[in-house]
Amino acid sequence: MKPAELNVREDMARLCKSLFNRGFSVGTAGNVSVRLEDGILMTPTNVTLGDLVPERIAKIDLEGNHVAGDRPTKEVFLHQAFYETRPQAGAVVHLHSTWATALSCLTDVNADDCIPPLTPYVVMRVGAVKLVPYVKPGDPKSGELIRDLNGQYGAVLLGNHGPVVSGKDLFSAVCAAEELEETAKLLVALRGQKTKLLSEEEVAELQTTFGTI
Incomplete structure (x- = not known):
């Protein structure tokens, strides 16, 4: 295993543990992936x-x-689809975090913009x-x-399931997933x-200042 890949694996373990310890994921819920030159690492x-x-940590090749x-x-299809359609995506984080999942269960949410621009940071880090x-998990x-x-x-937001967030790298995707969850909490509270x-x-x-996601 190349040192660079081992470093990515160690970063995944560290950041996923942080998400778990702070309650963004419970039990065996949630999954995370990172794109490599020769494949994808997945939890x-x-x-x-x-x-x-x-x-x-699992690895699949480009095929x-x-x-x-x-x-x-089992959500491998979800991750692959993000990478195939968003060449700028370097990592994908799927959580069952409480407040974002709560929003995904509501009947009066705008499906095309279910996290409206409540704060500048959700615009900057998450976007629309x-x-x-x-659909059934997996x-x-x-x-x-x-x-x-x-x-x-x-x-x-996967209906009645939870959020999936991509980012240019793993750290960005994790931060965006956290920002989405906190914004969802505000939206429900308000x-x-x-x-x-x-x-x-x-x-x-x-x-214009910070770019689009």
Whole structure:
């Protein structure tokens, strides 16, 4: 194993443990992946994010064949679809975090923009978020739903399931997933209240200054 790949594996174990220890993932829920030059590293199936062994993290090649480590997450199709449609994505984080999952269960959420611009940081780190219909966990159709978005969204909420967030690298994807969760918490807390969102002009200014996701 090349030193660079081992470093990525160690970073995955460290950051996933941090997510687990702070309650962004419980039990064996959630999965994380990182794109390499020769494949994709993925968290194994039925393993908690808080207990990853770097050398046992799953690896698939560019054709989707399992080539190293334990058996990959059953959500492999979801991760592959993000990488295939978003060449800028270097990592993908899928959580079952409480507040974002709560939003994914509501019936009156705007499916095309289910995380509205409440704060500048959700605009800067997450961008627009699409709510996609529910499918059974591990169903290859989840990949089809992501491919149908044609790379337009860096993050989605899976209906009645939870958030999936991509980023240019693992650290960025983890930070974006955390930002999405905290914004979802604010949105749920503010439901029924008169809430001021950022204006189109303010969002555009942020995108001009910091770029789009």
